Amino acid sequence: RILDLKDPSLLVSQAYVAGEWVDADGGKTIAVTDPFDGALIAHVPDLGADAARRAIDKAHEVQKGWAKRTAKERSQILRRWYDLIVAHADDLALILTTEQGKPLAEAKAEVISNAAYIEWFAEEAKRIDGDVIPGANPSQRIVVLKQPVGVCAAITPWNFPNGMITRKVGPALAAGCTMVLKPAAQTPLSALALAVLAERAGIPKGAFSVITTDDAKPIGEEFCHNPKVAKITFTGSTNVGRWLMREAGDSIKRLSLELGGNAPFIVFDDADLDAAVEGAMLSKFRNAGQTCVCANRIYVQESVAPAFAEKLAAKARNLKLGRGTDAGVTMGPLIDARAVAKMEDHVADALAKGGRLLVGGKRSELGGTFFEPTVMTGITQEMKVTKEETFAPLAPIITFRDEADVIAMANDSEYGLASYFYARDMARVWRVAEALESGMVGVNTPALANEMAPFGGVKQSGLGREGSKYGIEGFLEIKYICLAGM
Numbered sequence: 001r002i003l004d005l006k007d008p009s010l011l012v013s014q015a016y017v018a019g020e021w022v023d024a025d026g027g028k029t030i031a032v033t034d035p036f037d038g039a040l041i042a043h044v045p046d047l048g049a050d051a052a053r054r055a056i057d058k059a060h061e062v063q064k065g066w067a068k069r070t071a072k073e074r075s076q077i078l079r080r081w082y083d084l085i086v087a088h089a090d091d092l093a094l095i096l097t098t099e100q101g102k103p104l105a106e107a108k109a110e111v112i113s114n115a116a117y118i119e120w121f122a123e124e125a126k127r128i129d130g131d132v133i134p135g136a137n138p139s140q141r142i143v144v145l146k147q148p149v150g151v152c153a154a155i156t157p158w159n160f161p162n163g164m165i166t167r168k169v170g171p172a173l174a175a176g177c178t179m180v181l182k183p184a185a186q187t188p189l190s191a192l193a194l195a196v197l198a199e200r201a202g203i204p205k206g207a208f209s210v211i212t213t214d215d216a217k218p219i220g221e222e223f224c225h226n227p228k229v230a231k232i233t234f235t236g237s238t239n240v241g242r243w244l245m246r247e248a249g250d251s252i253k254r255l256s257l258e259l260g261g262n263a264p265f266i267v268f269d270d271a272d273l274d275a276a277v278e279g280a281m282l283s284k285f286r287n288a289g290q291t292c293v294c295a296n297r298i299y300v301q302e303s304v305a306p307a308f309a310e311k312l313a314a315k316a317r318n319l320k321l322g323r324g325t326d327a328g329v330t331m332g333p334l335i336d337a338r339a340v341a342k343m344e345d346h347v348a349d350a351l352a353k354g355g356r357l358l359v360g361g362k363r364s365e366l367g368g369t370f371f372e373p374t375v376m377t378g379i380t381q382e383m384k385v386t387k388e389e390t391f392a393p394l395a396p397i398i399t400f401r402d403e404a405d406v407i408a409m410a411n412d413s414e415y416g417l418a419s420y421f422y423a424r425d426m427a428r429v430w431r432v433a434e435a436l437e438s439g440m441v442g443v444n445t446p447a448l449a450n451e452m453a454p455f456g457g458v459k460q461s462g463l464g465r466e467g468s469k470y471g472i473e474g475f476l477e478i479k480y481i482c483l484a485g486m
């Protein structure tokens with residue numbers, strides 16, 4: 001597949017290890033393909049743990065120097081990286097869509113809105129303030145410094161191949177840390193394009209490496225056991241997060257985990273129903289339902305449920321499936337056959353237990369990994385669609401009687417990333433927002449993520465926050481200095 005890029009140098013087939021562009025030892029490569037039709041886009045190196053080790057060694061070697069630069073210098077370099085990403089957003093979006101499948105407009109929005117994390121943390125770099133606290137006795141002062149944790153390792157998923165990287169690397173570099181990244185094997189090209197621009201922006205050689213691999217485990221083990229790695233930041237499935245936490249426990253590494261979700265999306269009878277339908281469409285079908293904050297379970301109060309279901313089904317029917325780069329396309333294919341199988345399994349399970357299809361329910365005529373946007377009613381808490389993260393374009397509607405009823409159902413999950421609800425009564429808004437067990441709550445909106453807000457989960461959805469003034473804390477240690485003898 002030939003991509004029509006304005007800057008063809010952004011499409012690279014080498015990895016970026018310790019400041020050098022490298023091929024794999026022995027020429028082992030990964031074929032990167034377009035999920036639209038399986039066409040080959042490029043080959044990238046399939047690297048092993050030794051490459052990760054080299055990158056970590058170099059990241060360790062340059063970290064102190066990077067941290068010693070003034071905050072303003074680090075900030076200016078990051079700002080340049082941000083400017084370059086924005087300037088090349090069209091090319092980055094095209095690379096993203098081609099390797100991941102999402103519509104081009106969504107890809108561009110991902111690039112721009114997540115580059116904003118680099119912009120934000122470039123600014124925050126200058127505000128890593130300490131503290132002076134009165135001493136325990138008159139001859140002492142307590143001084144608090146914040147220092148970078150050191151070398152960080154990042155592991156990112158395929159659903160936001162660009163944005164999941166900038167929101168991790170931005171704060172890490174701003175804090176004075178260095179970073180070794182392992183992107184998802186399905187979508188390494190976005191990561192490598194970002195590395196090209198990072199190098200161009202003047203990020204020092206070795207401060208940011210990208211290890212491409214088809215065999216994640218040995219790299220994960222290297223990250224978890226290498227004593228030079230201080231922190232691991234991961235976005236992906238809860239199972240892999242659990243494994244990383246266990247492995248990294250040996251050396252008490254710092255961890256940020258952004259894991260799975262099972263977001264409830266609740267519509268109360270006092271809601272603006274059209275706004276709720278609009279929100280559910282975005283929350284459920286953006287990226288073909290492949291986001292960790294996607295509405296997974298849609299709870300609608302009895303009296304408005306039939307109207308809501310009908311409106312949602314009508315809109316879902318209007319989604320236009322196709323190649324992400326084609327004009328007017330609003331939903332791309334699923335990432336792979338495994339994703340399709342999970343969707344089919346959830347639909348079949350719901351049907352077997354009494355669920356009904358309003359629209360969709362089967363693979364699309366487009367073939368490949370396309371699945372029809374699906375809306376189901378008659379859903380209960382006992383079905384897989386409500387218990388597990390579907391990660392696909394399936395909107396299951398569950399009706400509820402009252403507030404207590406729906407809060408109990410919404411909180412009946414080991415996950416706690418995002419939740420959403422639509423209501424207008426102000427007292428109810430406060431009560432429900434406080435009662436939902438999740439790190440983020442969208443009230444009358446499906447759009448939660450932006451660089452100014454703390455993104456993250458509770459329960460088994462993860463640890464730590466990305467974005468906002470809180471997002472840099474995970475890359476900093478607190479040092480207390482006791483100044484005595486005054």
Ligand code: ADP
Nearest residue numbers: 155156157183184185216217220235236237240
């Ligand atoms: P998904 O189902 O979305 O692929 P994963 O959690 O499996 O979710 O993948 C997210 C990221 O974690 C990817 O970059 C993947 O390669 C990586 N990954 C998966 N298993 C491991 C592992 N054992 N060690 C390190 N990284 C892993």
